[in-house]
Amino acid sequence: MSYKCIYNGVVLTMNASGEIIENGAVVIEGARIVALGNEALMGGYEFEEMIDARGGIIMPGFINGHGHVSMSVFRTLGEDVPNRLQRFLFPLEDRLICENYVRKGAMLGIAEMILGGVTTFVDMYYFEDEVAKAAKEMGMRAIVGETIIDRIAPDAQLPYEGIMHAKALIEKWRGDDLITPALAPHATYSNDEAHLKEICEISKELDVPVLMHVSEMAYEISKFREVYQLSPVQYLDHIGVLNNKLIAAHVVYADEADFALLAKHDVGVVHCVAANAKSGRPVSPVNEMLKRGVKVGLGTDGPMSGNTLDVIGLLDQVAKVQKINEKDNTVLTAREVVEMGTILGAKAIHMDAKVGSLEVGKLADVIIIDTIAPHLQPIYDYYSALVYGAYPQDVVFSMIHGKTVMQDRKLLTGDLPQIIKAVQKISKKIKAEMVEM
Amino acid sequence: MSYKCIYNGVVLTMNASGEIIENGAVVIEGARIVALGNEALMGGYEFEEMIDARGGIIMPGFINGHGHVSMSVFRTLGEDVPNRLQRFLFPLEDRLICENYVRKGAMLGIAEMILGGVTTFVDMYYFEDEVAKAAKEMGMRAIVGETIIDRIAPDAQLPYEGIMHAKALIEKWRGDDLITPALAPHATYSNDEAHLKEICEISKELDVPVLMHVSEMAYEISKFREVYQLSPVQYLDHIGVLNNKLIAAHVVYADEADFALLAKHDVGVVHCVAANAKSGRPVSPVNEMLKRGVKVGLGTDGPMSGNTLDVIGLLDQVAKVQKINEKDNTVLTAREVVEMGTILGAKAIHMDAKVGSLEVGKLADVIIIDTIAPHLQPIYDYYSALVYGAYPQDVVFSMIHGKTVMQDRKLLTGDLPQIIKAVQKISKKIKAEMVEM
Numbered sequence: 001m002s003y004k005c006i007y008n009g010v011v012l013t014m015n016a017s018g019e020i021i022e023n024g025a026v027v028i029e030g031a032r033i034v035a036l037g038n039e040a041l042m043g044g045y046e047f048e049e050m051i052d053a054r055g056g057i058i059m060p061g062f063i064n065g066h067g068h069v070s071m072s073v074f075r076t077l078g079e080d081v082p083n084r085l086q087r088f089l090f091p092l093e094d095r096l097i098c099e100n101y102v103r104k105g106a107m108l109g110i111a112e113m114i115l116g117g118v119t120t121f122v123d124m125y126y127f128e129d130e131v132a133k134a135a136k137e138m139g140m141r142a143i144v145g146e147t148i149i150d151r152i153a154p155d156a157q158l159p160y161e162g163i164m165h166a167k168a169l170i171e172k173w174r175g176d177d178l179i180t181p182a183l184a185p186h187a188t189y190s191n192d193e194a195h196l197k198e199i200c201e202i203s204k205e206l207d208v209p210v211l212m213h214v215s216e217m218a219y220e221i222s223k224f225r226e227v228y229q230l231s232p233v234q235y236l237d238h239i240g241v242l243n244n245k246l247i248a249a250h251v252v253y254a255d256e257a258d259f260a261l262l263a264k265h266d267v268g269v270v271h272c273v274a275a276n277a278k279s280g281r282p283v284s285p286v287n288e289m290l291k292r293g294v295k296v297g298l299g300t301d302g303p304m305s306g307n308t309l310d311v312i313g314l315l316d317q318v319a320k321v322q323k324i325n326e327k328d329n330t331v332l333t334a335r336e337v338v339e340m341g342t343i344l345g346a347k348a349i350h351m352d353a354k355v356g357s358l359e360v361g362k363l364a365d366v367i368i369i370d371t372i373a374p375h376l377q378p379i380y381d382y383y384s385a386l387v388y389g390a391y392p393q394d395v396v397f398s399m400i401h402g403k404t405v406m407q408d409r410k411l412l413t414g415d416l417p418q419i420i421k422a423v424q425k426i427s428k429k430i431k432a433e434m435v436e437m
Numbered sequence: 438m439s440y441k442c443i444y445n446g447v448v449l450t451m452n453a454s455g456e457i458i459e460n461g462a463v464v465i466e467g468a469r470i471v472a473l474g475n476e477a478l479m480g481g482y483e484f485e486e487m488i489d490a491r492g493g494i495i496m497p498g499f500i501n502g503h504g505h506v507s508m509s510v511f512r513t514l515g516e517d518v519p520n521r522l523q524r525f526l527f528p529l530e531d532r533l534i535c536e537n538y539v540r541k542g543a544m545l546g547i548a549e550m551i552l553g554g555v556t557t558f559v560d561m562y563y564f565e566d567e568v569a570k571a572a573k574e575m576g577m578r579a580i581v582g583e584t585i586i587d588r589i590a591p592d593a594q595l596p597y598e599g600i601m602h603a604k605a606l607i608e609k610w611r612g613d614d615l616i617t618p619a620l621a622p623h624a625t626y627s628n629d630e631a632h633l634k635e636i637c638e639i640s641k642e643l644d645v646p647v648l649m650h651v652s653e654m655a656y657e658i659s660k661f662r663e664v665y666q667l668s669p670v671q672y673l674d675h676i677g678v679l680n681n682k683l684i685a686a687h688v689v690y691a692d693e694a695d696f697a698l699l700a701k702h703d704v705g706v707v708h709c710v711a712a713n714a715k716s717g718r719p720v721s722p723v724n725e726m727l728k729r730g731v732k733v734g735l736g737t738d739g740p741m742s743g744n745t746l747d748v749i750g751l752l753d754q755v756a757k758v759q760k761i762n763e764k765d766n767t768v769l770t771a772r773e774v775v776e777m778g779t780i781l782g783a784k785a786i787h788m789d790a791k792v793g794s795l796e797v798g799k800l801a802d803v804i805i806i807d808t809i810a811p812h813l814q815p816i817y818d819y820y821s822a823l824v825y826g827a828y829p830q831d832v833v834f835s836m837i838h839g840k841t842v843m844q845d846r847k848l849l850t851g852d853l854p855q856i857i858k859a860v861q862k863i864s865k866k867i868k869a870e871m872v873e874m
Binding site for chain 2: 072073074075076077078079080081082108109111112115116274277278279280281282283306307308309310317319320321323324326327328329330331333334372373374375377378379380381383384385388389391392393416417419420423424426427430431
């Protein structure tokens with residue numbers, strides 16, 4: 001047997017009892033955690049590799065529960081303009097998005113996420129196989145959903161053609177140890193009832209997740225209210241597609257009846273605080289959902305909305321926005337917020353049996369946070385230090401599925417300067433196209 | 438004559454016309470900027486030092502308009518607890534705060550700020566001479582205000598004794614090229630009318646700023662409403678102490694009448710979005726104040742409230758919180774937000790004749806932001822990249838008053854490991870004291 005060990009740090013397990021182990025160690029065999037506890041347990045093993053956390057925090061990697069990583073190619077484009085999606089994004093996507101843009105954008109975003117301590121991300125876009133390949137090559141865990149929409153799309157000549165592409169994606173990637181393929185009906189309002197039901201059936205049959213934008217837009221709420229006298233969540237329940245395969249992104253607009261349905265059907269919710277705030281949307285009732293037992297994780301959304309793929313930054317934002325919203329500084333404790341980024345995020349994407357906490361038997365998705373920095377010292381409370389003090393740049397080590405993907409801020413699974421250059425080249429073409437618009 | 442030059446970058450001047458100079462250069466002689474423009478201008482000089490910005494952003498350093506930097510020793514203490522100030526902070530301050538704590542805490546905070554691109558900070562606390570000395574030693578520009586309060590304080594055996602200490606501080610530091618001494622009456626509700634008037638007279642006579650917490654607390658608003666039938670701002674106007682020496686921190690609660698008074702009397706306002714949000718306070722009407730011509734800058738507040746001293750992080754927060762508050766994504770453009778952190782922040786602390794923008798004749802407080810990073814590429818809009826994408830760690834160079842204080846993320850004016858160790862030692866004592874409480 002060959003064992004690895006991460007030691008000399010404070011282990012934030014994020015397990016159910018919130019155990020914190022000072023002078024802790026995590027023992028890894030292959031892709032799994034086989035032991036963790038006080039450093040004393042290290043005496044029982046011979047290690048092929050020992051990773052010194054140098055007094056930092058050893059914790060599970062962060063879960064980015066919703067995004068469109070390849071949209072990094074559009075980052076900072078058309079800011080501060082009303083209808084920026086209609087005016088800039090959709091026309092540019094129609095004219096330009098291709099396999100190459102999706103692949104290069106995904107590589108940039110995955111690099112950013114690995115450097116920021118994200119070890120699992122959930123993505124939905126076009127040409128999604130390119131995202132899957134990029135993630136696989138870079139050693140990143142991902143749920144990748146091919147977009148299904150009721151109109152022509154960059155990779156679809158016909159409405160709902162995405163179902164066919166999604167099936168091919170699932171066929172190709174099912175059973176992979178890093179990549180989980182998925183169906184991604186774009187939104188409640190851009191897929192009709194028959195197709196939502198069909199997608200639901202396929203997901204059950206093939207045992208894959210369904211990713212969808214739910215209760216995100218004001219016009220979505222108005223439409224469902226007007227046409228069905230139901231909220232979007234109630235409508236999804238009504239047509240029978242709420243279940244534990246569904247990962248619902250955003251859920252900005254929701255009430256008590258919605259909370260009850262989401263909890264009852266074990267739907268995962270991914271809250272995108274940064275993107276929603278920047279868009280001036282109402283505040284999602286996250287604290288209320290959590291109290292009602294809804295599993296709510298965090299997502300960055302795409303880098304044109306977010307604008308980063310930084311889950312550590314979301315911790316701070318969700319805490320502050322919920323405290324503002326409820327006018328109460330005790331709403332969402334720092335520990336609860338770190339849970340949203342880790343174990344609760346894993347529950348929201350229905351992967352908590354495998355990732356989200358450091359526990360024996362779980363996959364070894366582990367990061368180290370260096371705490372010897374002027375913005376992080378002193379520490380009276382580790383959770384608060386992470387939520388209100390830490391930056392992606394404080395992550396100094398990342399292991400995914402037992403493999404080290406970043407060490408001492410160096411990405412080990414991709415050529416970062418080349419990745420950046422490739423996207424800069426693409427951005428020049430986008431700028432040229434914008435001159436024509 | 439001996440000249441320095443910062444070149445090979447995009448110069449964000451932050452001047453009145455918002456000029457951006459690609460392939461720009463800034464020429465410095467002594468403490469001042471003597472030329473800036475296209476790199477072609479470099480031909481006219483011989484340089485003793487040339488600083489290569491490597492394609493990054495060259496811009497004025499950030500202004501941190503309000504804080505209590507030495508409170509870094511309490512960072513992450515007593516989080517998520519109601520009445521944390523009364524329960525933990527005030528008793529700990531009474532028992533422990535001394536010259537040594539203030540000095541070591543200040544050094545840690547100043548190190549953090551220099552590493553984060555802050556080149557001027559405004560501080561009010563006890564034993565403020567220690568903050569002044571630490572800033573001076575570390576080459577940092579600061580306005581330092583000795584706290585004046587109507588009760589016994591860590592450095593005052595009698596109420597209002599702070600006036601005496603403030604006079605001594607002013608006597609000692611007036612005319613210094615980095616340190617501006619100030620009077621800091623703690624708040625509208627903790628200084629009586631006679632003393633506020635006296636402080637105002639001293640500030641005019643000695644030509645120094647006055648720093649005060651204004652319209653921050655719900656109980657403050659209730660008190661002034663009940664006793665005087667006035668808002669705190671109206672009260673300050675009524676007693677004749679609103680003027681262009683005053684730097685009012687927070688101003689969370691304010692209405693049209695207050696906006697008009699603040700604008701008319703040229704009062705500087707420092708908005709502390711991070712601290713206010715974390716405290717669950719109402720959202721300050723920042724966008725409204727700006728529209729009415731009030732000069733509003735940004736402040737971190739103390740690191741027990743904030744919890745960092747990161748002005749770049751405030752850019753993102755103020756933009757998002759104002760967009761949420763007004764339910765409009767076009768509120769506060771990215772350019773306006775960067776102005777709040779630079780030239781408008783300088784106006785709010787009445788130092789815009791000297792700092793806040795890169796212009797000929799101004800003091801050379803200049804930073805470089807490295808943009809070749811996966812979270813910052815591509816860039817279609819420099820302001821948006823800074824507001825929504827940048828981190829303190831992207832600042833790779835800082836010059837204050839013509840002197841390089843940080844280069845390639847290395848603090849040049851202090852021994853960072855020693856500074857951190859000193860505060861860790863203090864935090865052990867604070868932890869021990871808490872066990873007794």
